[in-house]
Amino acid sequence: MSPAAGRSPARAATSAVAVEGIARRFGRRWALRGVSLDVAPGEVVALVGRNGSGKTTLLRLLATALRPTLGGGTVFGLDLVREADAVRERTGLLGHAPGLYQDLTAAENLRFALRMTGERADGAIIARVLEAVGLGSETATRVRGFSSGMQRRLALARLFLRPPRLLLLDEPFASFDADGIELVNGFIAERRAAGAAVIVATHDPEKAIGLIDRTVRLEHGRLGP
Amino acid sequence: MTTLRRELARAGAVAWKDLTTERRTKATFNSVVFLAALTLLLFGFALGPDAEALRGAAAGVLWLTVLFSGVLAFNQSYQLELEGGAFETLLLYPGDRRAIFVGKLAANLVFVLLVLLLIVPMAAILFNLPLLRPFPGLAGVFALGTFGFVTLGTFYAAMASRVRAREVLLPLLLFPMLVPLLVGAVAATRALLAGDVMGDAGSWMRLLGAYDLIFFVASLLAFEYIVED
Numbered sequence: 001m002s003p004a005a006g007r008s009p010a011r012a013a014t015s016a017v018a019v020e021g022i023a024r025r026f027g028r029r030w031a032l033r034g035v036s037l038d039v040a041p042g043e044v045v046a047l048v049g050r051n052g053s054g055k056t057t058l059l060r061l062l063a064t065a066l067r068p069t070l071g072g073g074t075v076f077g078l079d080l081v082r083e084a085d086a087v088r089e090r091t092g093l094l095g096h097a098p099g100l101y102q103d104l105t106a107a108e109n110l111r112f113a114l115r116m117t118g119e120r121a122d123g124a125i126i127a128r129v130l131e132a133v134g135l136g137s138e139t140a141t142r143v144r145g146f147s148s149g150m151q152r153r154l155a156l157a158r159l160f161l162r163p164p165r166l167l168l169l170d171e172p173f174a175s176f177d178a179d180g181i182e183l184v185n186g187f188i189a190e191r192r193a194a195g196a197a198v199i200v201a202t203h204d205p206e207k208a209i210g211l212i213d214r215t216v217r218l219e220h221g222r223l224g225p
Numbered sequence: 226m227t228t229l230r231r232e233l234a235r236a237g238a239v240a241w242k243d244l245t246t247e248r249r250t251k252a253t254f255n256s257v258v259f260l261a262a263l264t265l266l267l268f269g270f271a272l273g274p275d276a277e278a279l280r281g282a283a284a285g286v287l288w289l290t291v292l293f294s295g296v297l298a299f300n301q302s303y304q305l306e307l308e309g310g311a312f313e314t315l316l317l318y319p320g321d322r323r324a325i326f327v328g329k330l331a332a333n334l335v336f337v338l339l340v341l342l343l344i345v346p347m348a349a350i351l352f353n354l355p356l357l358r359p360f361p362g363l364a365g366v367f368a369l370g371t372f373g374f375v376t377l378g379t380f381y382a383a384m385a386s387r388v389r390a391r392e393v394l395l396p397l398l399l400f401p402m403l404v405p406l407l408v409g410a411v412a413a414t415r416a417l418l419a420g421d422v423m424g425d426a427g428s429w430m431r432l433l434g435a436y437d438l439i440f441f442v443a444s445l446l447a448f449e450y451i452v453e454d
Contacts, residue, residue: 065313066454088319097310103246115238116318118231142249151309158314 016041016166016197017062019073019080023221024057024066031057033221034071039197041076041165044188044211047201049218055201056096058218059168062199063093075166092164094172098155102144106135106154109143113158125161133157133183148175156183167191167198173207181207232324239315239328244335246305253301254336261294261344269351276353283352284414288407290344292374295337296396299378302333303386312386316452326448330379337371359417362426366417369433370410373440377402380444384451402440409433 017039024032032054039045047055060066062075064084073080075087100109110129111121130136133153143151152175159167172184188198188211205212217224247253268286272278306312315325345367349356356363381398385391413429 060313063317065317085319085321088317091317093317095310095313097313099310099314101242101246101305101311102308103249104242108242108245112238112242113318115241116235116315116320118235118320 015039015074016043017073017075017199019062019071021071022058022061022068022073023070024054024061025069030069030221032061035218035221035223036071037073037216037223039199041197042192042195043213044192044198044200044208046205046208046212046215047199047218048203048205048215049224053218054221055218056170057221059093059095059170059199059201062166063091063168064088065093090165091168092159092162092166093168093170094152094155094159095170096174098148098151099158100143100151100154103142105140105142106130106146106157107139109154110157110161113161117162119162129157129160130154132160134179149177149180152176153180153183156187160187163191163194163196165196167196169198169200169202171202172200173202173204184208185211228321232321233327235318235320235324236328236331239325240331240335243302243305243329243332247332247336253298254339257294257297257336257340258343260297261290261340262347264290264293265344265348265351279352280354280418281415283348283354284411284418286352287345287348287414288370288410290348291337291341291371292400292403292407294340294344295374295378296399298333298336298340299375299382299399300385300392300395302329302379303382303391307386312452322449322452323445325452326379326383326445329383330376333375333379334372337375338367341367341371354418359421362417362421362430363414365430366410366413366426366433369430369437370406370413373406373433373437374403376437376441376444377406380440380448380451383448387454406433406436409436 015038017037020036021034022032023030023034035058047058049055057066061068061080064080064087067081076090078086080087104112107126107130110126114121127139130139133156135150135153135157138150143154146154173181176184185208188208191198192211200208205215265286269279272282306315316322348354378399382395385394385398388394409429409432413426413433416423416426416429
């Protein structure tokens with residue numbers, strides 16, 4: 001049986017995210033225990049819960065960084081396991097770790113990201129994106145010298161290069177100053193207006209006030225009240 | 226852009242990234258060359274001053290030196306990815322994940338060949354080896370042996386990369402698999418250094434070629450599964 005079986009195909013096709021009974025185990029510990037969730041295109045969902053409640057695991061499952069142990073789901077109608085590569089085409093994850101190369105410059109990190117998505121490494125686009133995240137003057141600076149806030153900005157810039165239809169943000173406000181928070185919120189608003197779905201795992205949903213359509217609580221790997 | 230060209234471009238990007246980082250830090254290159262030189266010297270001391278004994282053991286010593294020092298490079302190749310969670314980001318780019326393997330393989334190949342360029346002349350001086358006459362054959366043996374070694378090293382380093390004791394695990398996984406390659410490469414190198422009077426270097430090189438082909442295809446097919454979390 002397909003992992004996504006048991007759900008209405010119509011629902012899977014119209015939802016940006018449709019997961020049913022999704023669970024993930026690490027060794028003996030269940031990080032996520034049968035979560036079902038639907039997110040519509042253009043909807044912004046805040047995922048809240050204590051540390052270890054399964055927020056990051058759920059985002060990583062949706063980004064296809066992990067395979068579900070049980071259950072399954074779709075992103076824009078595409079199966080998370082069987083069509084993982086097509087899901088990756090549509091998904092962008094800003095995780096806890098910036099995922100940058102410390103001995104490459106800011107521009108080189110973005111050039112690498114463009115080349116890995118099969119696109120031409122256009123210097124003008126890279127310069128524009130770096131300017132947009134406030135790193136215009138740091139183009140040729142190696143990432144090793146960046147503060148954690150600057151690294152998060154650069155990781156965000158990587159998402160700007162290829163704006164995703166499903167934006168997954170894990171604690172996006174961490175390490176950011178007021179400008180950085182505004183930058184993240186601006187990106188969320190822009191993606192929502194473009195019809196993308198956004199899931200924000202955060203301890204600070206009030207920082208995205210006015211943008212969040214729905215709040216989902218996770219407790220011990222399950223959906224809370 | 227066709228799919229193959231796109232994936233080759235992605236592999237090229239991975240190789241460029243790894244080599245650029247190494248060129249800037251030189252952290253791995255310096256330590257690998259130093260370890261290789263030290264290993265050659267220690268083998269020289271252990272074998273004693275007998276010129277015949279040194280020459281007879283040279284092929285084995287040289288290949289063992291390449292193997293021991295190369296392992297350091299493979300570990301470092303993935304260490305770069307683990308820093309700052311870059312490996313997960315790398316795996317989340319859409320496209321065939323085998324491009325990542327090919328890119329890392331290419332970068333490691335360039336790296337180990339550069340190390341060889343330094344340590345082979347060093348071994349020739351220490352062990353008084355006649356390199357010029359058998360050079361074309363030796364170049365072929367080094368190319369085939371290095372390709373097989375780097376293919377398996379890159380593959381097993383990916384497998385060991387998420388394990389805490391990866392520095393220990395990698396040689397434990399890798400070295401037993403390298404026995405046929407080591408036997409073939411040492412035999413071919415020894416035969417060529419001795420003038421290949423029996424003409425058996427060719428058969429050892431064919432063995433190396435077959436080994437390379439089998440393990441390259443197998444690693445390419447299995448890479449997707451070993452990086453899956």
